Amino acid sequence: MTKTAVNIAGIAMKNPVCTASGTFGYGDEFGKFYDISRLGGIMVKGVSAEPWLGNKGVRIAETASGMLNSVGLQNPGVDYFLEHYLPKLRKKDLAVIVNMVGHSVEEYAAAVEKLDGHEGIAGLEVNISCPNLKAGGLAYGTDPKMAAEVTTEVRKRTKLPVIMKLSPNVTSIAEIARAVEAAGADGVSLINTLLGMAIDVKTRRPILGNVVGGLSGPVIKPVALRMVWQVHQAVQIPIIGRGGIVTASDAIEFMLVGATGVAIGCGNFINPMTAVEVVDGIKEWLDKEGVTDINEIIGGLRIG
Amino acid sequence: MVLSAKGQVLQNIAVQTGIYEMTISAPEIAKSAIPGQFVMVRPIYRSFEPFLNRPFGISNINAVKGTINILYIIVGKGTDLMRELREGDDVFLIGPVGNGFTIKPEQKNIALVAGGMGIAPLLPLAKTLREKGVTTYGLMGASKAAALVGTDAWQENGVQVQIATDDGSVGQRGFVTALLEDLLNKEKIDFIYCCGPTPMMACTVEIAEKHGVPIEVSLEKRMGCGIGVCMGCICKLKEADGSVKQYRVCYDGPVFRGEEVVFDD
Ligand SMILES: Cc1cc2nc3c(=O)[nH]c(=O)nc-3n(C[C@H](O)[C@H](O)[C@H](O)COP(=O)(O)OP(=O)(O)OC[C@H]3O[C@@H](n4cnc5c(N)ncnc54)[C@H](O)[C@@H]3O)c2cc1C
Ligand SMILES: Cc1cc2nc3c(=O)[nH]c(=O)nc-3n(C[C@H](O)[C@H](O)[C@H](O)COP(=O)(O)O)c2cc1C
Ligand code: FES
Numbered sequence: 001m002t003k004t005a006v007n008i009a010g011i012a013m014k015n016p017v018c019t020a021s022g023t024f025g026y027g028d029e030f031g032k033f034y035d036i037s038r039l040g041g042i043m044v045k046g047v048s049a050e051p052w053l054g055n056k057g058v059r060i061a062e063t064a065s066g067m068l069n070s071v072g073l074q075n076p077g078v079d080y081f082l083e084h085y086l087p088k089l090r091k092k093d094l095a096v097i098v099n100m101v102g103h104s105v106e107e108y109a110a111a112v113e114k115l116d117g118h119e120g121i122a123g124l125e126v127n128i129s130c131p132n133l134k135a136g137g138l139a140y141g142t143d144p145k146m147a148a149e150v151t152t153e154v155r156k157r158t159k160l161p162v163i164m165k166l167s168p169n170v171t172s173i174a175e176i177a178r179a180v181e182a183a184g185a186d187g188v189s190l191i192n193t194l195l196g197m198a199i200d201v202k203t204r205r206p207i208l209g210n211v212v213g214g215l216s217g218p219v220i221k222p223v224a225l226r227m228v229w230q231v232h233q234a235v236q237i238p239i240i241g242r243g244g245i246v247t248a249s250d251a252i253e254f255m256l257v258g259a260t261g262v263a264i265g266c267g268n269f270i271n272p273m274t275a276v277e278v279v280d281g282i283k284e285w286l287d288k289e290g291v292t293d294i295n296e297i298i299g300g301l302r303i304g
Numbered sequence: 305m306v307l308s309a310k311g312q313v314l315q316n317i318a319v320q321t322g323i324y325e326m327t328i329s330a331p332e333i334a335k336s337a338i339p340g341q342f343v344m345v346r347p348i349y350r351s352f353e354p355f356l357n358r359p360f361g362i363s364n365i366n367a368v369k370g371t372i373n374i375l376y377i378i379v380g381k382g383t384d385l386m387r388e389l390r391e392g393d394d395v396f397l398i399g400p401v402g403n404g405f406t407i408k409p410e411q412k413n414i415a416l417v418a419g420g421m422g423i424a425p426l427l428p429l430a431k432t433l434r435e436k437g438v439t440t441y442g443l444m445g446a447s448k449a450a451a452l453v454g455t456d457a458w459q460e461n462g463v464q465v466q467i468a469t470d471d472g473s474v475g476q477r478g479f480v481t482a483l484l485e486d487l488l489n490k491e492k493i494d495f496i497y498c499c500g501p502t503p504m505m506a507c508t509v510e511i512a513e514k515h516g517v518p519i520e521v522s523l524e525k526r527m528g529c530g531i532g533v534c535m536g537c538i539c540k541l542k543e544a545d546g547s548v549k550q551y552r553v554c555y556d557g558p559v560f561r562g563e564e565v566v567f568d569d
Contacts, residue, residue, distance in 0.1 A: 025533040029555065032306050032531075045535075053550065060528040060536035062356045062381075067528060071535045074550065217355055246352055269529035270346065270357060272308050272398060 002286045003293040006040070008238045008261045009161040009186035011122045013040035013095045016294065017251065017279045020242050020265035021046050021099035021125065021165075022071065024275075026085035027092065033272040038279060041095035043189075043263060044081070046127050048101050049110035051077035057209015061198035066217025066244070067266055068196050070210035073101055073130060078114040090120035097163065099125040102150075103133045109153050116158040123161035125240075126154055129169070129192040129214075141167030141192070144179035151183035163240065165189040166231070168220075173227045174234035181235045188231060189240040189263070191224045216266045218244040225257050232258025232299055246274060248281020258299040306401060306531065307332050310349060313393045314371060316386075322378045323421075323453050324387055325363070331370030333399045337362050339429035340404030340522055340559045343374065344530035346396035347385040357398060358382040359527050359554070361425035361499070363454070372399075375424045375453060401530050402558045405429055405520055407436065411495045415517075416442045416463065417484055417508050419500020423454035425522050426499055430461040440464065441487055445480025445504065449473035481507045488515040495519070498562065506567035519562035525553045532556075540566035 004015040018041035019030075026044050027036050036042065054074025061068040076084075081098070089096045098121050102108035108126065115121060128141035128150055140146045147164065154162050164180040166173060168191035177188050193214025198207040206212075224243025231239055241259030245251050246267040254262045267274040282294070291297060311330035319325045333343065344357035364373035376383055389395065405425075414433060416426045423444060433440045442463035446452045447470045455465050466483050467475025476483060481504065487493065488511065498508045499522040512519040528534035532555030539557065540548050541564040548566055551557065 022535075023529075023533060029532040033308060045533075054535060054538070058526055059538065060356075060526045060534065062354060064355075065353060066355055069528060069534065069536060074535045074538070218352055266355075266528070266534075269531075269534060270352070270355060271396070272531060 002283060002291070003295070004283060004286070006260050006295060008240060009123065009163060011041070011095050011097065011161055013261065015040040015279050015282070016255065016261040017275055017282070018043055018095070018097065018240065018261055018263040019268060019275050020263035021127065023265045023268045026081065027089055028085070030272065034276050037093040038276050039094050040261065041097055041122065042089070043097045043099045043125050044085070045075055046073050046099040046101040047075050047078045047081045047111065048073070049078055049107050049114060051075065051080065055210040058207055059209065061207040061213065063196070063198060063215065064219060066215055066219035068198050068208060068213035068215050069193070070208040070213035072210060078111055082114070082118060086118060086120055095122040096120055097123045097125050099127055099165070101127045101130050103130065105149060105153050108150050109157060112154050112157040116160065121160060123163055124154065124158065125163045125165050125189050126150060127165045127192065129165070129167040139167055139169065141176060142170050144175050147176050148179040148183035151180045151185050155184035161186040163187040163189050165192055167192050168223060168227055169195050174230045177231040177235045181237050185237060187238045187240065188235065189242070190231060191220065191227050191243045194220055194223065216244070218246055220244050221250060225253060228254055228259050229257035229301070245278065246270070248278045248285055251278050251282055252285055252297065255297050256299070256301045260298055306398065308396070308398045309333060311395045311397045313389045313391055313395060315391060316389050319375070320453050321450055323375070324378070325373055325375050326386065326389065327371050327373050328395060328397070329371050330397055333397060334365055334367050334370045334372050337365045337372060337400035338404035339365070339432050340425050341400035341402050342425070342558065343372065343397050343399030344401060344527070345374070345386070347382060347389060349394035349396045354381050354385070356528060357396070357530060359401070359530055361522070362400065363424040363427045365428045375421065375427070377421050398530055402554055403556070405497055405559050407432065412438055413491060413493050414438055414440045415484065415487060415493045415496045416440060417480060417496060417498040417500070418443070418454070419445045419480060419504040420447070420451065422500030422522070426497060427454055427457050429497060430458050430463050434461045441466070441491070441493070443480050443483040443487065444468070445500065447471070480504065481511055484508060484511050488517065493517050502567060509562035509565065509567070512562060520559050521562045521565060522558045523553045523560060523565070524558070527554055530554045540568065542566060
C-alpha cells in the first residue's frame with residue numbers, strides 16, 4: 001500500500017491535496033460534483049471578524065493561461081461561518097483549515113479570538129496579502145516586520161496550528177518566511193496571487209472595477225515553484241504550495257521543490273473535478289515510480 | 305443536478321452574420337435542464353487555454369434526443385474557437401447551471417422581451433409555455449435585420465412575434481421597450497420574462513412595474529467559475545426590509561425577480 005498521508009504542522013491529512021482559499025467556497029457547492037472527504041483538506045474562503053462586501057464593478061478578467069480577480073475578499077464574517085458552514089464541514093473527513101483576514105492587527109486578533117476553541121477546525125491560514133489600512137495600504141505580507149507582527153498576535157491567541165499565507169509581491173520571499181517562522185508560525189502557505197492589471201483598448205479602461213487584481217492560474221506556476229523552492233531552503237517549517245496547479249504533475253513538482261502539501265486554486269473553476277483528479281493522479285504516479293511513501297518525494301528535487 | 309460532462313458537437317452552423325447555433329449531444333444535461341438555465345463551455349476539451357469556461361444560455365432542450373443547443377455571437381477568443389468546431393468534436397461542459405424561469409399555472413397571458421442574444425434562454429421557455437397552452441407574445445429588439453435571431457423558433461412555438469430594430473430595417477424602428485409599452489396598454493399581461501443588455505432590462509423592469517406586471521429577468525455578468533465559488537458574478541438585490549444584499553448570478557440566478565434587482569452598473 002502506497003502511503004499518501006502527510007502531516008503539516010500537526011495537521012494530519014490522508015493525502016496532500018487541499019483546495020485553496022477563495023476557490024472552493026465553504027465546501028457546499030462542490031458537494032454536487034464529488035464527496036469532498038476525498039480531499040486531504042480544505043482552506044475555506046477567507047473570513048474576517050465582521051462581514052466584508054468586497055469590491056465594486058467587474059471582478060474577473062481572463063489572461064493568458066490564467067485569470068485576474070478583484071473580488072476583494074467578500075465574505076459573510078466569522079460568526080456566519082461558524083454557525084452555517086463549520087457544522088457541515090465537521091461531518092466531512094478532511095482537514096478544515098480556516099483562512100482569515102483583517103485590515104489591522106486588531107481585526108486579525110478579533111478573528112482568531114472568535115475562531116479559537118471551535119471543534120472541527122484543524123488549523124488557521126492567515127492571509128497577509130491584504131492592505132494594512134494604518135500603514136497607507138501596504139500589504140502586511142510585503143514587509144517582514146509587519147508580517148511578523150501579525151504572526152505574533154495570532155500565535156498568542158490560539159493553540160491551533162498557524163500557517164502564514166505569504167504574498168509573492170516581494171523581492172525576497174525567503175526573508176518574509178524567516179520572519180514569520182521566527183515569530184512562531186507553524187507553517188507557510190504560498191503563493192497568494194500576483195498583483196496585475198488587464199486593459200480594454202476599445203474603452204481605454206481597466207477591465208477590473210478595482211483597476212488592479214490578483215493573478216492566478218498556470219501562468220504563475222513557474223514563479224510559485226521558484227518561491228516554494230527558495231522558502232524550502234530558508235525555513236524548517238512545512239510548506240503548503242500552490243499557484244497554477246491543474247494536473248497531478250503540477251502538484252508533484254511543488255512537492256519536489258519542498259512542499260509537504262499542495263492546494264488547487266482556480267483549477268477548481270475550469271474543471272470542478274480537478275482536485276480529485278490530482279489526488280488520483282498523484283497516487284498513480286507514486287505507484288508507477290515505485291515510491292511507497294509520498295513523504296519521500298518532498299524536497300526531492302535532483303540538482304546537478 | 306449540475307454535472308461536468310463531455311459533450312459532442314452534432315452541428316455548428318451560422319444562422320446570421322457572426323452568429324452561430326451549436327447542437328451538442330449531452331444526454332445527462334438535456335435530461336435535467338429547464339428553460340433559463342445555462343452551461344459553462346470549454347471549446348477545446350481538456351485544454352487549459354483559453355483558461356476560463358464561457359457561459360451560454362441553453363437555447364433548446366431536447367431530452368428525448370439528449371441534445372442541447374446554444375446560440376452564440378462571436379465576440380472574442382472563446383467564441384472564435386467555438387465557431388471552428390465541427391461535427392464529432394468534443395467540448396467540455398458544466399451544466400445545467402443556475403436557476404431557470406419560474407412558471408406558475410395561473411399565468412395565462414405572457415410577454416417575452418428579448419434584446420439581441422438575450423433571446424437564447426427565452427427560446428426553450430416559449431416551447432414550455434406552448435405545452436402549457438398559454439398565450440405568448442414575443443417582443444424582440446435587435447440592432448438591424450442582419451442581427452436578428454430566434455424569432456422563427458418563437459413563431460414555430462406559437463409565439464405572437466413583434467420586432468423592433470434600431471435602424472428600422474425590420475419591424476418597428478426604435479427600442480423593444482416601446483413595443484412593450486404598447487402591448488401592456490392593449491392587452492392584459494400577467495407575467496413578463498426578459499433577457500437582454502442591462503440598460504434594456506432596467507428599462508423593461510421599470511415599464512413592468514409601472515403597469516403592475518410581475519417580471520423575471522436573466523442577468524449577465526463576467527464569470528470565473530459558474531458554480532458559485534469565486535464571487536466574481538455578484539449582483540445586488542433589494543430585500544423585503546429595504547436593505548440591499550449581494551447575490552451570485554451563477555448560483556442564486558441568473559433569473560431573478562425584476563423588481564428586486566438593483567441595476568447600478
Ligand atoms: C448567464 C450568461 C448567459 C449567456 N448566454 C449567452 C448566449 O446565449 N449567447 C451569447 O452569444 N452570449 C451569451 N452570454 C455572453 C457570453 O458568455 C460571452 O459573449 C462570451 O463569454 C464571450 O467569450 P469570448 O471568449 O468570445 O470573448 P472574450 O472577450 O475573449 O472573453 C474574455 C472573458 O470575458 C468574458 N466575457 C466577455 N464578454 C462577456 C459577456 N458579455 N458576458 C459575460 N462574460 C463575458 C468571457 O467569458 C471571458 O472570460 C452569456 C453570458 C452569461 C453570463
Ligand atoms: C477568485 C479568487 C479568490 C481568492 N480568495 C482568496 C482568499 O479569500 N484568501 C486567500 O488567502 N487567497 C485567496 N485567493 C488566492 C488563492 O487561494 C491562491 O493562493 C491563488 O489563486 C494561487 O493559486 P492558483 O493559481 O492555483 O489559483 C483567491 C484566488 C482567486 C482566484
Ligand atoms: S461565477 Fe464564480 S461565483 Fe458566479
